[in-house]
Amino acid sequence: MTDVAQRAGVSLKSVSRVVNGEAHVRPELAERIHAAIEELGYRPDRRARDLAAGTTARTVGYVQVDAANPFFAAVYRGLEDVLAAQGVLLMAGSTDASPARERELLEALIDFRVDGLVVAAAEGSDTLLAREIGYGTPVVCVDRVMTDPACDTVVSSNRGSMRRAVEHLVGRGHERIAFLGGRTAVWTAGERLAGYREAVEAAGVPAWERTGVDQVEVAARTTRELLAAPAPPTALVTAQDRISSGAIAALHATGRQHDVALFGFDDLPFAEQLEPSVSVVAQDPRDMGARAAQLLLRRLAEPERDAELVVVDAPLVHRASGDIPPVA
Amino acid sequence: MTDVAQRAGVSLKSVSRVVNGEAHVRPELAERIHAAIEELGYRPDRRARDLAAGTTARTVGYVQVDAANPFFAAVYRGLEDVLAAQGVLLMAGSTDASPARERELLEALIDFRVDGLVVAAAEGSDTLLAREIGYGTPVVCVDRVMTDPACDTVVSSNRGSMRRAVEHLVGRGHERIAFLGGRTAVWTAGERLAGYREAVEAAGVPAWERTGVDQVEVAARTTRELLAAPAPPTALVTAQDRISSGAIAALHATGRQHDVALFGFDDLPFAEQLEPSVSVVAQDPRDMGARAAQLLLRRLAEPERDAELVVVDAPLVHRASGDIPPVA
C-alpha cells in the first residue's frame, strides 16, 4: 500500500479511501491511484484491514467429522449457499471423530477469529465449545445436541422418523427386525436407537440390536452374522448410510436381497436403481446446512436471543426393500 | 493480551514469550501468566501475530466447482489429509462453474493472504490466475490444465483410460458405441472425448458423440433418445459420474440395462451391487488431492522449481456392464 501511495504521489490514507470506495476523493486523483494499483497488482491485506478497522473477518469455521462423507459435504454446501451470498468465507476441517483433532481445529479457528462456528461432530470437547459459547462466540450445532449451555441447533427428526420406519416394517408383518446402529455415544445414533425401541416395544416384538457399527465392512460382517442365525431377522433397519451400504453389499453378496426387508436411514445414490430399490429415511443435509447458516447469521445479528432448536423433518421414502414381506 | 499482562503484572512481551513458548522466562512468572491466560480465556489473535511476525497465515485456498460433488469433496479430503498434518487450514468455496464467482473467490482468498491456491475448477479466469502465479503465489491446478504460465498440475490419465475403456468395448464386438460427455470447453471433458475418438478411429467404427451433457437429467434424457433410435447404440460410454448416473437411471427405467453395455468414467457408489454391476474408469480423487497438496508444499519450499505435471493413472475396473455383448 505504501508503494501504491508513493507511485501515485499521495498519502496512504488516500489510497485507503480509494480502495474502500469512500467519497471525497478527486476523480483525477482516484484515477492516478487506480492506475498505480493496477500496475503494482496491489490487493489490500484483509487481516490488516480487519485488525485496524476492528471489524470481524467475515469467516465461519466448520468442524465436521469427515469432509469426504456425502452428508457432511452436503451440509457444507448448504452453509456455503447462504454464507457466500453474504460474502462470508468458510474455513473447515475434518475431525475423524477424534476429540483431540476437534479441539485442535476449534482452537485454530478461534485463533483466526472466525465470526462463528458450525459444529457437525457428534462427540468431542463439549467443554471447550461450552467455554467458547460462554465467551460469546456464536456456535451452531448440526446433527448433535448440546444442552449446557444451550446452543442453536439443527437436527433431523431422528427418533420419530426411525420409529415410523420400524412401524412400517411392523405393519408389513415383520416380527424379527434387527437394528444396526452406530456408537450410541453419538447423539443421533442414540436417538435413532430410541426410535427403534419405541416402535418395537409398542408393537410387542423383540428388540434385536447391534450397535457400535461404524464402518461399511463392519456393517457387512454384522449383516452376514445376523443372516446366518438359526432364526434370522426378516427385516433389517440400518441407522446410517455407511451401515446401509455394508448391509446392502452383504445382502447382494449372499443373494438374500429379495428375501430380507431393509429400511435405511439416509438416502443413497442409486437407491432407486438397486434391486430391490431401497426404502430410506431421507435426511436433507444441504437444507440442514442452510438452516444452520441462517441460525448463525441471526445470532450474529441478535446475540442475546434464546438458543433455537430446528428439527428438520426427515421423510420416509418408500421403495421396494421396505415392502418385502417376512418369509415364514 | 494487554489484559493478561496487566493481570499478571508483567509486560506484553513476557506474555508473548509465554504464549509462544520462548525460553528465558522465569518459571514462577510463566505460571502467573498462564494463570492469567486461563482466567481470562485468552487466545492469541493469529491475524495480528502473522502480521507482526511477517509470517504467513498457514492457510490454503481451495476453489472447486461444487463442494457437494463427491469428486471435489474427495479432493478436499485428500488436501486436508496432508495439509492438516502441517497445521495448515483450508479455506474453500464452490464456483458452480461461474467465472464471476470464481474470480470473486480467488480474490477473497488472495486478500486473506493464503499461502497457496488449489484450483479444481475447469473453466474460468485464467487471466487472474496467471497474474497471481506471476506474483509468485503458489498455485496447483487439479483436474484442469493451464499452459501459460505453466503451473503445478494433477490430473488423471483421462485420455488414455478412456481410450482403453472404449477399446475394451470394441474388443467385445461393439460397433455402435455412443459417447456421452460434458462440455468440451472443460479440459477433462475434451481429453476424454479425444480418448474416445482415438479408440473408435483406430477400430474403424463410427464416432457417435453427444457432448455438453452436464446434468443427471440431461444425461437420462439423452440416453433415452439414443436408445429410441432405429439402430440404437449397443454400448454407452459415459464421461463422468453424473452422466453415468443419468444413463443408468434411464437404462433401468426402460429395462434395457442388461442389453446395452456401459462403461463409465468415475467410480460409483454401489457400482458393485447394481444389476448389472457397472464397469468404470476409477479415478482416485482423494489421492489427487493429496498429491496436489504435496506439490503445493514442495513449491512453498522451493519456489523456483519448474512446474510439475502429475498424471495419476485411473485404472479400469471391469465389472459386468462393460462385458455385455452387442445384440444383433
Added chain:
DNA sequence: CTGGATGTTGACAGCGCTGTCAAGCCTGGC
C-alpha cells in the same frame, strides 16, 4: 572480589491498514 558470560525483563518500533481530526482548499451568498 571482579569481569565476563548468561539469563531475564521490558521499552519501543512497526507489521498493513483504518479512524480521527485538523489543515488547506474552493464555493457561493451577502
Added chain:
DNA sequence: GCCAGGCTTGACAGCGCTGTCAACATCCAG
C-alpha cells in the same frame, strides 16, 4: 471582498502482536 460551509487531503495514533535491543540480575571462574 469576506466568511460560513463543504470538499479534499494528509498526519498521526493505534488495532494486537512480535522483533530488536538495551537494561539489569545472576552466576561462575580466576
